[in-house]
Structure formats: structure tokens, C-alpha cells
Amino acid sequence: xxxxxxxxxxxxxxxxxxxxxxxxxxxxxxxxxxxxxxxxxxxxxxxxxxxxxxxxxxxxxxxxxxxxxxxxxxxxxxxxxxxxxxxxxxxxxxxxxxxxxxxxxxxxx
Amino acid sequence: xxxxxxxxxxxxxxxxxxxxxxxxxxxxxxxxxxxxxxxxxxxxxxxxxxxxxxxxxxxxxxxxxxxxxxxxxxxxxxxxxxxxxxxxxxxxxxxxxxxxxxxxxxxxxxxx
Numbered sequence: 586x587x588x589x590x591x592x593x594x595x596x597x598x599x600x601x602x603x604x605x606x607x608x609x610x611x612x613x614x615x616x617x618x619x620x621x622x623x624x625x626x627x628x629x630x631x632x633x634x635x636x637x638x639x640x641x642x643x644x645x646x647x648x649x650x651x652x653x654x655x656x657x658x659x660x661x662x663x664x665x666x667x668x669x670x671x672x673x674x675x676x677x678x679x680x681x682x683x684x685x686x687x688x689x690x691x692x693x694x
Numbered sequence: 695x696x697x698x699x700x701x702x703x704x705x706x707x708x709x710x711x712x713x714x715x716x717x718x719x720x721x722x723x724x725x726x727x728x729x730x731x732x733x734x735x736x737x738x739x740x741x742x743x744x745x746x747x748x749x750x751x752x753x754x755x756x757x758x759x760x761x762x763x764x765x766x767x768x769x770x771x772x773x774x775x776x777x778x779x780x781x782x783x784x785x786x787x788x789x790x791x792x793x794x795x796x797x798x799x800x801x802x803x804x805x806x
Contacts, residue, residue, distance in 0.1 A: 616792050627698075627784050627797025628737075673737065677791050680744050681752060682727065686736030 588612075589674055589685035597691045601663050606688040608674035609656045615677060617657045619648055622671040622687070631659075664692045696721045700785050700798035707775060708806050715770045715801050717785030725788045726768040727752070727795070728760065730781040737784070743768055775805045 590609045598604055608617065616635045620628035632641050634650035634657060641648045645668075647660040661668055673687045698719045707713055719726065727742040729752075739752030743762040757779055759771040768787075772779060782802050786795040 618794055620795075625800070627786070627799055628795070629797070630794040633792075633794055675795070680725070680750065680791055681739055681742055682788075682791075682795060683739070684729075684737040686734070 589676060589683060591672075591674060591685035591688050593688060594686070595689050595691075597693070598664055600665055600692055600694050602692075603660070603662050604664060604690070605658055605660045606672055606690070607656065607658050608685055610676070611655065612676075612678075613654050615654070617650060617654075618675045618682075619657070619659055620673040620675065620684075622673060623669075628671075628673055661690075664690075666692050666694055668692050696796065698785055698787055698796050698798040700783075700801050702801060703799065704802050706804040706806065709776055710774050713772050713775060713803075715772075715783060715785075715803070717768045717770065717798060718766050719768075719785075719787040719796070720766065721787060721789075721796065722765065723787035723789055723796070724765075725791065725793075726762065727786045728758070728768070728770045729784045729786065730754065730779075731784060731800075732781050740770070740783075772803075775803075777805050779803065780805045 592607050618633045619631045622628040632648045637652045637654045639650045645662045649658045671687045675684045701716045728740040729737045738754045741760040743749045785798045
């Protein structure tokens with residue numbers, strides 16, 4: 586199993602602040618996916634990054650895939666309470682899809 | 695509407711009483727998976743299936759069985775549930791190995 590380490594585990598910030606969460610591995614991945622999960626629901630895909638060095642933007646969220654395809658980051662600009670949730674990264678490993686343990690984000694007004 | 699449907703959403707049962715959690719997808723996806731989610735441990739894969747009649751173990755398969763007799767259905771079977779199987783379970787499906795997962799809404803199991 587190719588492990589994905591996410592940091593920080595928990596993050597509590599105020600509305601309007603910026604933040605970055607990280608997803609790291611010692612293994613090379615063909616692609617990495619980012620999901621967000623809200624309480625009582627299943628994870629929902631935010632983005633897939635495929636190319637080393639790739640940067641993708643989704644409104645206030647910026648995703649980056651490391652040049653060596655071993656790590657990824659998610660940067661949120663001017664966080665809002667609606668950004669609260671569990672952020673998960675995931676990468677394929679053979680036929681399986683492995684997930685990191687996630688970063689739990691709380692944005693307070 | 696494209697979706698993955700799990701049933702039941704909630705179940706409280708007792709040790710040793712066989713139970714089945716159903717999962718159905720309407721997207722004609724090849725791949726289906728079962729995960730359990732526990733605090734501090736994240737999402738861990740139980741079993742996955744690459745196609746009809748083709749299944750393989752994930753990271754935590756002990757105490758679980760699956761079957762894939764039809765493309766759309768992938769039930770999770772607990773033959774003799776134990777309290778350590780109390781968890782939040784998710785079924786998911788996807789087109790191919792590099793495509794994103796579509797998750798169901800989860801099944802919260804409590805084994806007393």
C-alpha cells in the first residue's frame with residue numbers, strides 16, 4: 586500500500602484567513618485526487634491533478650501537484666465558513682485507491 | 695441522476711447476527727469499492743471489484759465478504775459481526791483505476 590500523509594490533521598481558523606494543507610508520500614503517483622467530506626455525507630471530488638508541477642484553480646482553492654508527483658498541496662484563499670469540512674487526498678495504487686487520513690478544517694465567522 | 699445508493703443508512707444490531715449492506719450504482723462503472731471510516735484512522739479500503747465476478751482484498755478485509763454478480767451491485771456481507779466492526783461504511787464506484795470515486799452517503803453500523 587502506498588501511504589499518503591496529510592498535514593496538519595486539524596486546522597481551526599477565522600473567516601478571511603489563508604491556509605495550506607499538504608499531502609505527502611514517498612511513492613510516485615500517476616495522479617492525485619482531492620475530496621471534501623462534510624459531516625454525514627460521502628466524500629465529493631474537488632479536483633484531480635495528473636501532471637508533475639500542475640496547478641489547478643477552483644475559485645478560491647488552488648491545487649498543486651509536486652514536480653516529482655510524490656506530493657500535493659491545497660491552498661485556500663480568504664477561507665469562508667462554507668469551506669469547513671474534511672479534506673482528503675487520494676492516489677491510485679494498482680487497482681485500489683488509497684486515501685490519506687485527512688485534514689479537518691473549521692472556519693469560524 | 696448519477697448516484698451510488700447504500701442501504702440501510704443506519705443499523706444497530708448485535709454480535710453474531712449476519713447482516714448485508716447493499717450498494718447499487720447507476721453509472722455503469724467497472725470499479726466498485728467498500729471503505730470503512732474510523733476516527734483517527736481515515737478511510738480504509740475493505741474490498742474492491744474490477745468487474746463482475748472479480749474482487750480483491752483491500753487493507754482491512756478480515757470479517758467481511760463481498761460479491762459482484764451484477765455490474766451495478768456490490769453488497770458487503772458481515773457473516774458474524776463483532777463490536778470492532780462498528781464504523782461508518784462507504785460504497786464507491788468509478789470508471790477506471792485513475793478516475794474519481796463517486797461515493798454513497800454512508801451506512802452507520804453499530805454492533806452491540
